[in-house]
Amino acid sequence: MSLLKKFARYAEDFEKAFESDDWSVVEPHFEPDAVYEIIAEPPLGGRHEGKDAIVDHMKRSVAAFDRSFDSRVLDMLQGPEKRDSGVWMRWRATYGLAGAPDFVMEGEERVWFEGDRIIRLEDRYPDGAGAAVLAYMRAHGAKLHPAMPPA
Numbered sequence: 001m002s003l004l005k006k007f008a009r010y011a012e013d014f015e016k017a018f019e020s021d022d023w024s025v026v027e028p029h030f031e032p033d034a035v036y037e038i039i040a041e042p043p044l045g046g047r048h049e050g051k052d053a054i055v056d057h058m059k060r061s062v063a064a065f066d067r068s069f070d071s072r073v074l075d076m077l078q079g080p081e082k083r084d085s086g087v088w089m090r091w092r093a094t095y096g097l098a099g100a101p102d103f104v105m106e107g108e109e110r111v112w113f114e115g116d117r118i119i120r121l122e123d124r125y126p127d128g129a130g131a132a133v134l135a136y137m138r139a140h141g142a143k144l145h146p147a148m149p150p151a
Helices: 003-020 051-064 129-143
Strands: 030-039 046-049 071-083 086-096 103-114 117-124
Touching: 003 051, 003 071, 003 086, 003 103, 030 051, 046 051, 103 129
Parallel strands: 030 117
Antiparallel strands: 030 046, 071 086, 086 103, 103 117
16 A cells, blocks of 8 residues: 555544544554654654554543634645655645634644554644743633543
8 A cells, every 4th residue: 555545544543543532543544653743843743653652642631622622624735745665745724713813824734654554643833832832821811621631
């Protein structure tokens, strides 16, 4: 199976997990010793090692951030395309919240596979993204939905 098809299956299952909160559909896409690195300043950055830690982070991140908004729309700005023996794409996420302006984030994602599973996942945010998150939270945090504990 091509790298792009592997990536498409992972992305599709991530969206299924996002909608259903059943993250077990994402687990099979990762090698047991996979690494997920988020390259950004706080509160976004971090490194998660191992499939269980990665999936747990995804669940917690979605529960604490994405679900605190009324809506989330993803747009592919470039890619996905094969690059550096993996898959690369540039994306934009627009989060909607009643009574507040949309919050828009952009970033790049790179995924490397070992066989059919992800061995490394990397999200990179532009400089200032962490400060933008914090500023939005200060300005509109009272309108956000409370963080939901992961299932």
